[in-house]
Amino acid sequence: MEAIELEHLSFSYDGQTDVLKDISLTIPKGSYTAIVGHNGSGKSTLAKLIIGLLEPKSGTIKVLGQTLTDHNLKAVRDHVGIVFQNPDNQFIGSTVADDIAFGLENHCVPTKDMQRIIEESAAKVSMSDYLNAEPTNLSGGQKQRVAIAGILAMSPEIIIFDESTSMLDPQGKASVNEQIRKLNEAKNITILSITHDMEEAAQASNVVVLDQGTIAAIGTPADVFQNDALMSRLRLDLPFGLKAAKAFQAHGIEIDAVMNNAQLVEALCQLK
Amino acid sequence: MPIEIKDLEYTYSQGTPFEHKALKGVNLTIPTGKVIAIIGQTGSGKSTLVQHLNALIKPTKGSIDICGFHITPDTKLKDVKILRKKVGLVFQFPEYQLFEETIEKDIAFGPKNFGVEPEEIQQRIQEILPLVGLDASYLQRSPFELSGGQKRRVAIAGILVQDPEILVLDEPAAGLDPQSAQEMMSLFMRLNRQANKTIILVSHDMEHVLRYCDEVIVMKDGKVKTQMDVHEFFKYPDILREIDINPPGIVQLKEMLQQNGFEIDPDSYSLDELAQSLKGQVASHE
Numbered sequence: 213m214e215a216i217e218l219e220h221l222s223f224s225y226d227g228q229t230d231v232l233k234d235i236s237l238t239i240p241k242g243s244y245t246a247i248v249g250h251n252g253s254g255k256s257t258l259a260k261l262i263i264g265l266l267e268p269k270s271g272t273i274k275v276l277g278q279t280l281t282d283h284n285l286k287a288v289r290d291h292v293g294i295v296f297q298n299p300d301n302q303f304i305g306s307t308v309a310d311d312i313a314f315g316l317e318n319h320c321v322p323t324k325d326m327q328r329i330i331e332e333s334a335a336k337v338s339m340s341d342y343l344n345a346e347p348t349n350l351s352g353g354q355k356q357r358v359a360i361a362g363i364l365a366m367s368p369e370i371i372i373f374d375e376s377t378s379m380l381d382p383q384g385k386a387s388v389n390e391q392i393r394k395l396n397e398a399k400n401i402t403i404l405s406i407t408h409d410m411e412e413a414a415q416a417s418n419v420v421v422l423d424q425g426t427i428a429a430i431g432t433p434a435d436v437f438q439n440d441a442l443m444s445r446l447r448l449d450l451p452f453g454l455k456a457a458k459a460f461q462a463h464g465i466e467i468d469a470v471m472n473n474a475q476l477v478e479a480l481c482q483l484k
Numbered sequence: 485m486p487i488e489i490k491d492l493e494y495t496y497s498q499g500t501p502f503e504h505k506a507l508k509g510v511n512l513t514i515p516t517g518k519v520i521a522i523i524g525q526t527g528s529g530k531s532t533l534v535q536h537l538n539a540l541i542k543p544t545k546g547s548i549d550i551c552g553f554h555i556t557p558d559t560k561l562k563d564v565k566i567l568r569k570k571v572g573l574v575f576q577f578p579e580y581q582l583f584e585e586t587i588e589k590d591i592a593f594g595p596k597n598f599g600v601e602p603e604e605i606q607q608r609i610q611e612i613l614p615l616v617g618l619d620a621s622y623l624q625r626s627p628f629e630l631s632g633g634q635k636r637r638v639a640i641a642g643i644l645v646q647d648p649e650i651l652v653l654d655e656p657a658a659g660l661d662p663q664s665a666q667e668m669m670s671l672f673m674r675l676n677r678q679a680n681k682t683i684i685l686v687s688h689d690m691e692h693v694l695r696y697c698d699e700v701i702v703m704k705d706g707k708v709k710t711q712m713d714v715h716e717f718f719k720y721p722d723i724l725r726e727i728d729i730n731p732p733g734i735v736q737l738k739e740m741l742q743q744n745g746f747e748i749d750p751d752s753y754s755l756d757e758l759a760q761s762l763k764g765q766v767a768s769h770e
Contacts (some may be wrong), residue, residue, distance in 0.1 A: 456734075
């Protein structure tokens with residue numbers, strides 16, 4: 213069974229122009245997929261369709277083997293969590309612990325289990341010391357980590373990140389990106405991350421490039437980022453390590469097109 | 485005339501249990517005509533410092549000399565009205581402060597309050613629109629129909645229409661996608677190079693600081709930790725780690741190469757220069 217299967221999916225906000233055009237895409241269980249593309253390419257619309265906030269114009273969406281309908285939407289959502297862009301727009305509780313508890317209360321989790329789940333979830337995102345803190349006093353990166361903890365408390369099989377790091381400073385970005393990678397590696401949670409951050413996309417197992425509502429490319433980060441024609445046509449940025457590797461290649465240094473600084477330095481050491 | 489800041493101290497909620505000393509004796513000379521970055525951790529005093537530059541807050545102790553004004557704890561706010569025009573302060577996410585029905589009315593709001601004649605306001609708006617990358621077709625539209633990056637440019641146009649000499653921006657590229665962020669930074673470069681405005685930006689993004697700024701001021705615990713030329717500054721990445729900020733990609737790469745026994749020219753800040761340094765040290769075509 214796949215985590216998410218999209219078949220011939222189209223969507224339009226105004227009934228005239230299609231924002232997504234006949235998208236077919238399979239996201240295997242346990243994978244980490246990054247969706248990149250410019251504003252208006254349809255990235256966030258895709259996320260909203262998958263969690264049933266929008267209804268497709270045509271085509272089907274299957275989540276964990278079930279075709280999404282009005283009837284099973286609630287049941288399906290129990291397995292899918294989403295972290296949005298603005299850390300300030302997703303807080304309900306007056307303390308971090310209350311906030312993590314919110315979803316549990318809605319799902320009638322017995323009070324005796326709650327404290328344990330809250331503590332475990334906070335520990336997974338390294339926020340154990342902040343359970344009694346007020347969310348407003350946290351940094352952006354910490355807020356997003358609390359939002360992730362709230363989702364982890366529901367033990368979902370799929371988590372969608374909708375530009376969740378775009379409002380964070382580089383430190384916040386790094387801390388959330390690390391968290392995403394850990395969730396995928398250690399907990400085997402399926403990750404779908406809509407992102408502008410190419411450093412993050414480079415750590416995914418698959419990258420999907422959306423352009424004007426269609427899939428322009430799909431593959432491993434190495435496949436996609438080394439498609440020079442595509443990257444320059446869409447004016448997409450490259451991960452820094454790859455940019456450096458390409459610049460060095462242009463100067464006649466024989467190294468592979470690697471994705472990050474660590475791999476680059478390793479490759480250079482072997483040429484010494 | 486450079487900006488002179490002497491023994492500046494600022495205490496929030498003085499004389500109450502919530503008293504908090506945000507600036508603890510800041511001494512700075514900030515040259516005009518340049519692009520200056522102010523960096524530091526959350527709570528280091530960056531925002532408190534920049535709010536002094538147009539007397540939005542007044543010093544608890546010390547003084548600021550800026551654009552011919554001498555600001556002290558005793559300065560009366562009515563005496564610094566003109567300073568507010570000369571120093572434009574743009575907060576984080578300025579697009580949240582748009583409120584008028586049309587973009588034209590929003591941009592005109594400031595000068596209208598300063599009693600500028602409608603014809604002159606019109607003329608200034610015409611001059612400013614191309615600078616921020618918008619055209620006249622936008623003027624009658626609602627600012628709320630625009631994308632995030634466009635809204636932010638409208639908000640900045642609302643400051644530029646006052647023709648400030650100094651533009652102070654708090655995280656001007658935060659929350660924008662990479663392309664919009666780059667357009668935003670190019671706008672400030674144009675304002676500096678073509679209109680000779682002094683640009684002071686508070687930023688966490690070291691890639692921007694390295695690429696666009698001339699000088700860096702590092703704030704720590706309410707004091708100036710260091711003030712340096714940008715290229716000189718990035719030779720000491722440990723200062724950044726001390727304030728929990730990641731160095732730019734190229735600085736990290738240089739450091740890793742040095743740790744692995746490569747000899748790297750400390751003055752190289754482009755990948756091409758770095759490749760030149762490396763060429764003789766690894767097998768290559770030439």
